[in-house]
Amino acid sequence: METMIKIGMIGLDTSHVIAFTKLLNExxxxxxxxxxxxxGGSKNMEFSSLRVEGFTKEIREQGIKIVQSLEDVAEVCDAILLESVDGRVHLEQFSKIAAFRKPTFIDKPFATTSEDAREIFRLSEQFGTPVMSCSALRYSEGLTDALNHDGAVYGVDCFGPLAMEPTHGLFWYGIHTVEMLYRMLGPGCEKVTVTKNDNHDLIVGEWKDGRIGSVRGNRKGNSSFGALIHREKGTQYVDINADKKPYYASLLEEIIQFFKTGKSPINDWETLEITRFLEAANESRETGLMVRL
Structure with missing residues (x-):
């Protein structure tokens, strides 16, 4: 019989904790x-402070032990899901558990500055604590199937909802479509330009090898995620909503494998570049200018 990995969660201020607990414990x-x-929870961020009590109650009702500190979680588990919805606190929280050397999945956004992202990976290396981070959209069934098709990808146009949160800017919801973009194009972007109005943002990234990737985010109520993948012999449409398997389940399968092996399927430098991409996009969004990564 396969050994069951004992998992601890940090940060009960996101709906992800309910979804992940249901998928794993059932x-x-x-x-x-x-x-x-x-x-956990962030008092200076309403999206966190107004939800942590309710989600904690739900988790407790599912029979999960609620402990008093991050360290208490790390002491009793084999692996950690760092779920805090506020990406600004991820470095501080990880710094308190890194020495326990438990494989840690850090939910999106990994960090909200390149400086924080680099420091998390420095601590990971210092203590030998494996780290993985991504949006669930990266491993959606439709996207994975599309990438199994033949032909080099020379361009990608992604789309999805783009709610904004004052403390995070594009890190808040832009992370989802940007993760999709990087799943298909990989790292190597050198500059980013953002065009915005009240209803939409259009983020365009130019890769060093000449490929162009875009993200169209809307605030008009359309909650669908998808992409157009451009190859020499045609363009392929990916509708994430058509996936038979929930993308949370696809993500958790990758996370469980990571917990078993201690090896993230995503290179650290790709996660660092995604952080810098969003950081640059936030800057371009404010200035209207092209920003180099």
Whole structure:
């Protein structure tokens, strides 16, 4: 019988904690079980402070032990889901658990500055604590299937909802479509330009090899995610909403494998570049100018 990985959660201020607990503890995704959680929460961010109590109550009702500190979580588990919805606190939180050397998945956004992102990876290397981070959209079933098709990808246009949060800017929801973009194009972007109005943002990235990738985000109520993948012999449409498997389940399968091996499927430098891409996009969004990564 396969050994069950004991998983702890940090940050009960996102709906992800409810979805992940259900998928794992009801054995819809095999290999791990949530056993303990620390609520956390950011008092200076309403999206966190107004939700942490309710989600903590739900997690407790599912039989998960609620503990008093991040360190308490790290002591009793084999691996950690760092779920805090506020990306600004991820460095501080990881710095308190890195020495426990438990494989840690840091939910999106990994960090909200390149400086924080680099420091997280420095701590990861210092203590030998494996780290993985991404949006669930990266591993959506439709996107994975599309990438199995033949032909080099020379351009990608992604789209999705783009709600804004004052403390995060494009890191808040832009991370989803940017993760999709990088899943298909990989790292190597050198400059970013953003055009915006009240209803839309258009983010255009130019890669060093001449490829161009774009993200169209809307605030008009359309919640669908998708992409157009351009190859020499045609363009392929990916509708994320058509996936039979929930993308949270696809992500958790990757996370469980990461917990088992201690090796992230995503290179650190790609996660660093994604952080810098969004940082540059936030700058371009304010200035209207092209920004180099």
């Amino acid at each position: 054995r819809q995704v095999l290999g791990g079980e949530i056993i303990a959680a620390f609520p």
